[in-house]
Amino acid sequence: MEHVGARREKTENTTGKNTTGKTAVITGATSGIGLAALKELAGLGFRVIGVGRAAKRCAEAEASIRSEMPGARVDYLVADLSSQRQVRDLAAAISRLLETENGGCLDLLVNNAGTVSSWYVTTEDGYEMQFAVNHLAPFLLTRELLPLLNKAGFARVITTSSGSHYNTRMNWRDVMYRRGYNCLLAYKQSKLANVLFTSEFNRRQGPGSRIRAYAVDPGLVNTGIGEKGTNGFVCWFWRIRRQRGVAPEIAARTIIHLATTPGLEDPEAVYWKDCRPKRPSGYSQREDAGRRLWELSERLTS
Amino acid sequence: MLSSMRSFVLITGATGGLGKAFAAECAARGWDLFLTDLSESRLALLAVGLSRLHNVEVKYRACNLADPAAREEFLKSLETAGLQFHFLINNAGLDFEGPFAERTPEELATVVRLNVEATVAITRWVLRLRDQARTFRILNVSSLAGFYPMPVKAVYAASKRFLLQFSLALHCELRGDDITVTALCPAGMPSNPGVIRSINAQGFMGRVTAKNVGFVAAKAIDRALAGRAVYIPGLLNLFLSRLGSLVPSSVAAALINRRWRETSKRCTPSN
Numbered sequence: 003m004e005h006v007g008a009r010r011e012k013t014e015n016t017t018g019k020n021t022t023g024k025t026a027v028i029t030g031a032t033s034g035i036g037l038a039a040l041k042e043l044a045g046l047g048f049r050v051i052g053v054g055r056a057a058k059r060c061a062e063a064e065a066s067i068r069s070e071m072p073g074a075r076v077d078y079l080v081a082d083l084s085s086q087r088q089v090r091d092l093a094a095a096i097s098r099l100l101e102t103e104n105g106g107c108l109d110l111l112v113n114n115a116g117t118v119s120s121w122y123v124t125t126e127d128g129y130e131m132q133f134a135v136n137h138l139a140p141f142l143l144t145r146e147l148l149p150l151l152n153k154a155g156f157a158r159v160i161t162t163s164s165g166s167h168y169n170t171r172m173n174w175r176d177v178m179y180r181r182g183y184n185c186l187l188a189y190k191q192s193k194l195a196n197v198l199f200t201s202e203f204n205r206r207q208g209p210g211s212r213i214r215a216y217a218v219d220p221g222l223v224n225t226g227i228g229e230k231g232t233n234g235f236v237c238w239f240w241r242i243r244r245q246r247g248v249a250p251e252i253a254a255r256t257i258i259h260l261a262t263t264p265g266l267e268d269p270e271a272v273y274w275k276d277c278r279p280k281r282p283s284g285y286s287q288r289e290d291a292g293r294r295l296w297e298l299s300e301r302l303t304s
Numbered sequence: 305m306l307s308s309m310r311s312f313v314l315i316t317g318a319t320g321g322l323g324k325a326f327a328a329e330c331a332a333r334g335w336d337l338f339l340t341d342l343s344e345s346r347l348a349l350l351a352v353g354l355s356r357l358h359n360v361e362v363k364y365r366a367c368n369l370a371d372p373a374a375r376e377e378f379l380k381s382l383e384t385a386g387l388q389f390h391f392l393i394n395n396a397g398l399d400f401e402g403p404f405a406e407r408t409p410e411e412l413a414t415v416v417r418l419n420v421e422a423t424v425a426i427t428r429w430v431l432r433l434r435d436q437a438r439t440f441r442i443l444n445v446s447s448l449a450g451f452y453p454m455p456v457k458a459v460y461a462a463s464k465r466f467l468l469q470f471s472l473a474l475h476c477e478l479r480g481d482d483i484t485v486t487a488l489c490p491a492g493m494p495s496n497p498g499v500i501r502s503i504n505a506q507g508f509m510g511r512v513t514a515k516n517v518g519f520v521a522a523k524a525i526d527r528a529l530a531g532r533a534v535y536i537p538g539l540l541n542l543f544l545s546r547l548g549s550l551v552p553s554s555v556a557a558a559l560i561n562r563r564w565r566e567t568s569k570r571c572t573p574s575n
Contacts, residue, residue, distance in 0.1 A: 127353030
């Protein structure tokens with residue numbers, strides 16, 4: 003039990019808040035913002051479950067965290083979030099894991115995994131890749147994990163959105179951008195969907211709910227997101243642009259802030275950047291758009 | 305007996321990149337679908353996904369169309385089920401990458417059986433099951449490769465040449481029977497990670513000739529509905545296809561041979 007004591011000490015030293023024993027699930031946790039947030043939370047005494055697409059990268063991340071932080075309680079689960087089947091299997095695996103540990107209680111879900119695709123690529127369900135991974139997967143995973151989140155005293159659902167959500171609207175006539183696919187427009191729409199989902203989630207939970215959702219704008223971050231599914235101009239442009247971005251550890255601070263600070267129940271503050279609430283786009287706060295996206299997402303994940 | 309009045313679009317190779325795009329495009333137009341491909345589980349997922357998105361009926365049945373016995377059983381099952389069709393998309397096709405001498409005889413035969421034999425057999429059979437009340441559309445997925453002899457893709461390119469000629473001939477022959485036949489001749493389409501890698505390996509030419517499958521599928525259906533004989537997506541690709549008929553075949557083959565050898569060097573994994 004020695005490592006438990008060590009962990010508690012560290013927790014109190016860094017934030018002064020007792021987060022020991024809380025549970026967190028973070029998707030896209032093998033690199034970038036997700037990995038940085040996971041390490042930070044593990045250091046704060048959270049029991050963390052990271053999710054990644056490739057088994058090899060998951061094993062490497064898990065091994066490196068275990069060697070860096072011997073006391074960390076960390077597990078990785080492998081899931082391709084473009085597949086709704088795998089999202090459901092993932093939620094079931096998380097439930098099984100936490101059931102034996104704490105009766106199936108989840109304090110924090112970080113929907114961080116995101117993708118960029120230069121081309122119109124469809125998932126096994128027939129949906130456009132960015133819409134499926136960036137929006138439908140968080141929607142479905144959150145819904146599947148609701149029973150676990152409901153067991154926490156106060157649970158938080160954090161979704162990594164982006165400043166890309168400004169100056170765009172939902173392309174309702176063709177949300178999959180099938181005909182006139184454009185990488186950037188499809189990405190912007192998916193990040194707008196994150197904010198619409200977050201706001202609609204809170205509206206549906208109602209005031210006084212014990213689960214709150216937040217959207218995080220990480221700003222420009224030096225990660226590989228713009229290089230993985232792209233080529234040519236987009237890949238080249240991102241390689242240049244990422245140099246000006248902040249380190250993932252700095253971008254992860256807002257997630258840590260939202261995960262650990264008590265008294266963030268202000269219903270107006272849904273969109274956060276640099277540990278402060280920020281005004282999201284007007285469109286993202288439209289109730290009709292939020293409702294419409296919610297109903298569409300329910301239908302597409304039914 | 306309302307259900308027997310419905311008429312379907314038959315799409316082969318439906319769970320591949322272009323196949324899924326065709327299925328999504330047809331579903332978006334409100335057409336009921338009948339899908340086939342090798343994997344029953346992948347067909348089931350796609351059928352559920354598309355019917356949620358577009359409120360259409362999506363039927364499916366798995367079949368290895370390269371196997372003549374399985375193919376016949378599949379086609380008979382369509383008839384037994386009393387289905388009728390107003391659109392046939394012969395999309396199933398495959399290639400085994402690499403030089404001719406390194407391919408097994410079985411692999412080479414499979415390319416011919418699927419790309420050529422299956423397309424001919426299905427087209428003939430489904431004509432009998434056409435919805436008599438509507439114009440019947442056939443869309444055959446040929447390729448830009450159908451315009452030249454292609455070293456390293458010799459059997460594949462020849463099979464696509466077959467489909468192009470077959471389509472052009474049927475287009476004229478069947479016109480009087482209210483049937484249109486359209487050949488789609490795309491360049492590379494970045495529809496899955498493997499193809500995207502291969503397009504990137506071809507460098508600049510790979511990227512500028514590539515077109516999004518969603519766009520290609522939508523336009524190809526437009527062209528089929530307009531009764532066009534051939535559709536080549538992209539102006540540059542159209543130019544390249546015209547070049548194919550101006551440059552002597554032997555010269556084209558030599559040029560392509562050189563280009564593919566450079567590409568395959570770059571494509572070879574380093575680890």
